[in-house]
Amino acid sequence: MDTEMRPCSSLSIFLLFFLFSSPNIQHCLATDSISLGQSVSGNRTIVSKGGNFELGFFTPGNSRNYYIGIWYKTIPGQTVFWVANRATPISNTSSAEFKISEDGKLVLLNGSKIPVWSSNSTPSTSESTVAVLLDTGNLVIRNGSNTTIWQSFDHPTDTWMPGGWLGVNKITGEYQSITSWENPDNPAPGLFAESMDPDGSNQFVLLWNGSEVYWSSGLWNGQYFTEVPTTAESTPFNFTFHDNNQRKYAMYTILDSSFITRCVIDSSGLLKQWYWLNSSQEWQTVFTQPVAQCDVYSLCGAFGICDQKSSNICRCSYGFEPASMKEWEFNVWNSGCVRKTSLRCSNKSSAGGEGDRFLEMTNMRLPASPQNLTVGSAEDCEQACLNNCSCNAYAYVSGCSIWTGDLRNLQRLYDGDSGAGTLHLRLAASDFPGSSSSHKFAIDLTLSVIGGVLVILCVLVGLIWTFRRRKQIRMARKIEGSLIQFTYGDLQRVTKNFSEKLGGGGFGSVFKGTLIDSSEVAVKKLEGLRQGEKQFRTEVSTLAAIQHVNLVRLRGFCSKGSERLLVYEYMSGGSLDSHLFQNNSTVLDWKMRYQIILGIARGLAYLHEKCRECIIHCDIKPDNILLDKDFCAKVADFGMAKLIGRDFSRVLTTMRGTIGYLAPEWISGLPITSKVDAYSFGMMLFELISGNRNTMHPEDGNKSFYPSWAAKRITEGDIFSLLDRRLNGAADIEELTRVCRVACWCIQDSEGHRPTMGQVVQILEGALEVSMPPLPTALQLLTGDHSQIGNQLPSTEYKDPLDQS
Numbered sequence: 001m002d003t004e005m006r007p008c009s010s011l012s013i014f015l016l017f018f019l020f021s022s023p024n025i026q027h028c029l030a031t032d033s034i035s036l037g038q039s040v041s042g043n044r045t046i047v048s049k050g051g052n053f054e055l056g057f058f059t060p061g062n063s064r065n066y067y068i069g070i071w072y073k074t075i076p077g078q079t080v081f082w083v084a085n086r087a088t089p090i091s092n093t094s095s096a097e098f099k100i101s102e103d104g105k106l107v108l109l110n111g112s113k114i115p116v117w118s119s120n121s122t123p124s125t126s127e128s129t130v131a132v133l134l135d136t137g138n139l140v141i142r143n144g145s146n147t148t149i150w151q152s153f154d155h156p157t158d159t160w161m162p163g164g165w166l167g168v169n170k171i172t173g174e175y176q177s178i179t180s181w182e183n184p185d186n187p188a189p190g191l192f193a194e195s196m197d198p199d200g201s202n203q204f205v206l207l208w209n210g211s212e213v214y215w216s217s218g219l220w221n222g223q224y225f226t227e228v229p230t231t232a233e234s235t236p237f238n239f240t241f242h243d244n245n246q247r248k249y250a251m252y253t254i255l256d257s258s259f260i261t262r263c264v265i266d267s268s269g270l271l272k273q274w275y276w277l278n279s280s281q282e283w284q285t286v287f288t289q290p291v292a293q294c295d296v297y298s299l300c301g302a303f304g305i306c307d308q309k310s311s312n313i314c315r316c317s318y319g320f321e322p323a324s325m326k327e328w329e330f331n332v333w334n335s336g337c338v339r340k341t342s343l344r345c346s347n348k349s350s351a352g353g354e355g356d357r358f359l360e361m362t363n364m365r366l367p368a369s370p371q372n373l374t375v376g377s378a379e380d381c382e383q384a385c386l387n388n389c390s391c392n393a394y395a396y397v398s399g400c401s402i403w404t405g406d407l408r409n410l411q412r413l414y415d416g417d418s419g420a421g422t423l424h425l426r427l428a429a430s431d432f433p434g435s436s437s438s439h440k441f442a443i444d445l446t447l448s449v450i451g452g453v454l455v456i457l458c459v460l461v462g463l464i465w466t467f468r469r470r471k472q473i474r475m476a477r478k479i480e481g482s483l484i485q486f487t488y489g490d491l492q493r494v495t496k497n498f499s500e501k502l503g504g505g506g507f508g509s510v511f512k513g514t515l516i517d518s519s520e521v522a523v524k525k526l527e528g529l530r531q532g533e534k535q536f537r538t539e540v541s542t543l544a545a546i547q548h549v550n551l552v553r554l555r556g557f558c559s560k561g562s563e564r565l566l567v568y569e570y571m572s573g574g575s576l577d578s579h580l581f582q583n584n585s586t587v588l589d590w591k592m593r594y595q596i597i598l599g600i601a602r603g604l605a606y607l608h609e610k611c612r613e614c615i616i617h618c619d620i621k622p623d624n625i626l627l628d629k630d631f632c633a634k635v636a637d638f639g640m641a642k643l644i645g646r647d648f649s650r651v652l653t654t655m656r657g658t659i660g661y662l663a664p665e666w667i668s669g670l671p672i673t674s675k676v677d678a679y680s681f682g683m684m685l686f687e688l689i690s691g692n693r694n695t696m697h698p699e700d701g702n703k704s705f706y707p708s709w710a711a712k713r714i715t716e717g718d719i720f721s722l723l724d725r726r727l728n729g730a731a732d733i734e735e736l737t738r739v740c741r742v743a744c745w746c747i748q749d750s751e752g753h754r755p756t757m758g759q760v761v762q763i764l765e766g767a768l769e770v771s772m773p774p775l776p777t778a779l780q781l782l783t784g785d786h787s788q789i790g791n792q793l794p795s796t797e798y799k800d801p802l803d804q805s
């Protein structure tokens, strides 16, 4: 330390002597550490040795308070990830001091030299005790013998940094967790936290107010947390879990040191893994949990209603208003709502007016933990609630439930959501629609007219729905008639006791068979299906109804005990990957490739747009494209995601081998739409163009993932360099350009920028023009290829892929 300070001190003497300029002295003192006698105050900061991080006073957003914090020096906009005095702000930094005290602790003194924060570390009387800001973002105190006696990574605030740990100290029983800021202007501890499961299992949970668990990571299975795909391998993170005598904890590190990332629990209760996108200079999320924001416990606070489908996710119940408009404007809602008019019951002085009444709210998720009363009728239930001044709502479903105190977790539900019920919310009579004042009356009249129209509409929609549903059921029966139901014995005979295996995939093995009429079939033995027989039959009949020249047709099924088998038409041409990637097969010429591409696009467009229910394939790759004897392409394995169920983590686990085709939404936690298929289709186009797997490429010396290299060529207009060498340039330039551009549009980071499969068909058919695509960026980042991002900035301005220019 001494040697480091020397040039600096002599420089300051030099400056003092000649300039008498204090800001320059302060600048000169800037180092990576605070030793005894030095302090951080005013706008002075210290910077870590490599220049990555900076420590000093900061003021969040619109606040007037000051806090000691650490932020990224290299990133504009002061992203603070650690705060010392999060609950004890100071108002004036000029005479405040952040320093090493006589007993070797870090302390923050306010203007009156009163300590407002202390590291509470083991006392150390050594003169050479020093606090150092490391290049990992960790602030450590080292005592005279250079032993670390305290570190900020042991006291995280709302951010879990790479290299830091979360867990539990088995000796003291203390949990090391991260707790949200109260709101974006106030780092004081908020209501949400991520912590190791207080019940002792090996998983992380998100907690509201230290008690209510609203999300869990899934147990550590030895390799990753089962519900969190980003903790698995094949991501840029290395998650590890440790359990020893002293503590049980998890850590993560970054495999590529230029990847800047942090994990934060934000003030609206969401856990987010952010990474810094250097090319567009912004933070992006890789991962957000819970996926459905309404699953955050008490997201909208007391008497707030969560509506997953609305752009304003939280609103107040009728007759209520936000408790803190300021927080609601930040999109932090947990302060909740308060009554506009207090209940008559709880305001005795207004006795004589009208009594309280109940507002009927249909399609609501009912709040948890009601009190169940044994009364005979809905009227008695209502009366029971009226009789207790602290009762705020009742519901009469199979019995009478009442809720006293704050109502939390109210959620607007939609058709098809389970658990919907009708809640009767208690309101002051004067707040009630239809009360005396004439002004109110006019509004209420409008409301009731709208209400009436809505009711009529709902009835109509309901009728149509019932009618169509009936029709569907009837059709399903008929189709089941044309679908052959095999016995297990039949299929054993047909496949010669499953002797000729055609292939295996994530969902089970496929065997060749011959029916009595000597037509050939492919029999798939499904694995990992968890649904009952009845549901399986329903799904299978739906799949059998889907018939298109570019989709592999389902001919029959078998369901016996736990065995589930599907019988498909046999495709003598085999799968696309065998034609593209195997050396011994004949090379597909360009014309054939174009026909195959067009066929796949048509098949997918049919699945997405023409079926009664949109079917997302979720696993498009060359292995799932089959060719018939005339090389007509047919998409296989559609509807599997539906058969397996909506358990995305399972789908992900099943598809871990095919990570290169997966759209970023799968790991970011954004909703999955049919555009994930467009993404995988785009990835596959690169393989069709080059005749090589995206992961194995000679051209670029195997340094990067092929599509990021190819996308760059495309945006530069250099298209022929991408074409399979074996074709010797024999391709229609217009078709090749179209396919290349479509491929690049399909793998855009944001699903909104990708074309629909219907548009892809029109482009390939020549009915629509396609403009030059921008360079997709996240792809390059996630595949660890940074070499091209810096200089080749994408045009961030969005251009419609169908732009006629």
Ligand SMILES: *[C@@H]1O[C@H](CO)[C@@H](O)[C@H](O)[C@H]1NC(C)=O
Pocket (backbone or CB within 6 Å): 023, 042, 043
């Ligand atoms: C730091 O504060 C001093 C005086 O309070 C001021 O002159 C100087 O410009 C400030 N420096 C920065 C970088 O804000």
Ligand SMILES: *[C@@H]1O[C@H](CO)[C@@H](O)[C@H](O)[C@H]1NC(C)=O
Pocket (backbone or CB within 6 Å): 092, 093, 094, 095, 111
């Ligand atoms: C902070 O304190 C300094 C000196 O004690 C004083 O000159 C300055 O006006 C104060 N600033 C504020 C904003 O109160």
Ligand SMILES: *[C@@H]1O[C@H](CO)[C@@H](O)[C@H](O)[C@H]1NC(C)=O
Pocket (backbone or CB within 6 Å): 091, 110, 111, 112, 113, 114, 116
């Ligand atoms: C310092 O903190 C003490 C105790 O909280 C308080 O009484 C005093 O007013 C503070 N002084 C300043 C200048 O903020």
Ligand SMILES: *[C@@H]1O[C@H](CO)[C@@H](O)[C@H](O)[C@H]1NC(C)=O
Pocket (backbone or CB within 6 Å): 124, 125, 126, 143, 144, 145, 146, 147, 149
């Ligand atoms: C530094 O801390 C270590 C561990 O607590 C202790 O063994 C050592 O004596 C301390 N050194 C000094 C100079 O205080």
Ligand SMILES: *[C@@H]1O[C@H](CO)[C@@H](O)[C@H](O)[C@H]1NC(C)=O
Pocket (backbone or CB within 6 Å): 001, 146
């Ligand atoms: C103190 O320890 C750190 C790492 O623990 C080491 O890098 C540094 O050189 C040591 N300093 C001295 C003076 O021993």
Ligand SMILES: *[C@@H]1O[C@H](CO)[C@@H](O)[C@H](O)[C@H]1NC(C)=O
Pocket (backbone or CB within 6 Å): 209
């Ligand atoms: C959180 O829990 C504490 C008791 O543990 C309670 O006093 C407090 O009211 C709760 N906060 C809210 C917002 O319910």
Ligand SMILES: *[C@@H]1O[C@H](CO)[C@@H](O)[C@H](O)[C@H]1NC(C)=O
Pocket (backbone or CB within 6 Å): 238, 239, 240, 255
């Ligand atoms: C992940 O971290 C652990 C422990 O720090 C280490 O043993 C392992 O080699 C790391 N894995 C990778 C892929 O770097």
Ligand SMILES: *[C@@H]1O[C@H](CO)[C@@H](O)[C@H](O)[C@H]1NC(C)=O
Pocket (backbone or CB within 6 Å): 258, 278, 786, 790
């Ligand atoms: C980020 O971009 C800046 C310039 O835009 C460059 O200086 C820096 O090296 C880049 N960092 C990484 C990690 O690529």
Ligand SMILES: *[C@@H]1O[C@H](CO)[C@@H](O)[C@H](O)[C@H]1NC(C)=O
Pocket (backbone or CB within 6 Å): 341, 342, 347, 349, 350
């Ligand atoms: C109670 O009712 C009276 C008369 O209606 C009103 O003036 C008063 O503000 C009410 N009190 C509360 C706490 O709402």
Ligand SMILES: *[C@@H]1O[C@H](CO)[C@@H](O)[C@H](O)[C@H]1NC(C)=O
Pocket (backbone or CB within 6 Å): 370, 371, 372, 398, 399, 401
């Ligand atoms: C009240 O009834 C609901 C279902 O109607 C049940 O889930 C809940 O456990 C019951 N609560 C109590 C306290 O019995």
Ligand SMILES: *[C@@H]1O[C@H](CO)[C@@H](O)[C@H](O)[C@H]1NC(C)=O
Pocket (backbone or CB within 6 Å): 371, 387, 388, 389, 390, 391, 404
């Ligand atoms: C109202 O309900 C609360 C909560 O169950 C209970 O403590 C209170 O005694 C009840 N009041 C009356 C008047 O029944």
